[in-house]
Amino acid sequence: MKPYIICHMMASIDGRIDCDMTERIGGNEYYKALEQLACDSDLSGRITAAMHIALPEPFHTDNPKQANQSSFYKATEAKGYSIVLDSKGKLKWPGNNIDGKPMLVIASEQVAQTYLDTLCRQNISWITTGKEKVDLTQAVNIAAPFVRLIILQRED
Numbered sequence: 001m002k003p004y005i006i007c008h009m010m011a012s013i014d015g016r017i018d019c020d021m022t023e024r025i026g027g028n029e030y031y032k033a034l035e036q037l038a039c040d041s042d043l044s045g046r047i048t049a050a051m052h053i054a055l056p057e058p059f060h061t062d063n064p065k066q067a068n069q070s071s072f073y074k075a076t077e078a079k080g081y082s083i084v085l086d087s088k089g090k091l092k093w094p095g096n097n098i099d100g101k102p103m104l105v106i107a108s109e110q111v112a113q114t115y116l117d118t119l120c121r122q123n124i125s126w127i128t129t130g131k132e133k134v135d136l137t138q139a140v141n142i143a144a145p146f147v148r149l150i151i152l153q154r155e156d
Contacts (some may be wrong), residue, residue, distance in 0.1 A: 005140070008034055040080030041101070041147050046091065049084045053098055054091040061114040068109050070129040072142050073120055076102040081125065081147060087134050089115030096123045104147070106139045108132060 010030055044053070075096070082098035084091070089111035096103055104125040107115070111128055119126045129138040 006037060006039060008037060041083055041104075042080075043083040043085065046084070046086050049086065049091055053082075053084070053093075055094050057092060058090050059092045059115055059118070061112045063112065063114050065113050066110050067107075067113050067116055067128045070109060070135075070138065070142070072127040073116070073125060074146060075120070075123045075125045077146070078102045083143075083147075085134055087111070087130075093119075093122060093124060104143070106134055106143075108134050 008030075078101065080101050081104040082101040083104045083106060084098075085106050087108045087110075089105075089107050091105075093103065102123075102125065104127065105119055106127045106129070108130045109128050110132065116126055116128065127139050127142050129135045129142060
């Protein structure tokens, strides 16, 4: 059984990514609707996560050996997850949860193995799939046994 995926997004007319847009337009309609959806898991892209969640300095490694395979690591059993797409493994994390939900990072197979090893040490779940970029269909198939409902959250 695949999870239900709800896309709850806000987009700018010019298409630029601007994660502070919700604060400038006034009102809390976006967040009220998000709260009413009451989804088990949420998903953010790399830019949103970099602005609101990740540490300011990027992840660096001296060992660029790539994962080169579709795989996953489930660090924590939970009702829901805070899912972040980080295709190349560029973000560093201050902890292993976001707003009380354990993290799940989805990356491509080009991600450095040392990035995945770091996530394991931090007790952060991860999925790698897709040769050059994340294969979202396959990521959903891999996540399906442990993720029931996802809200795709994007503020751009």
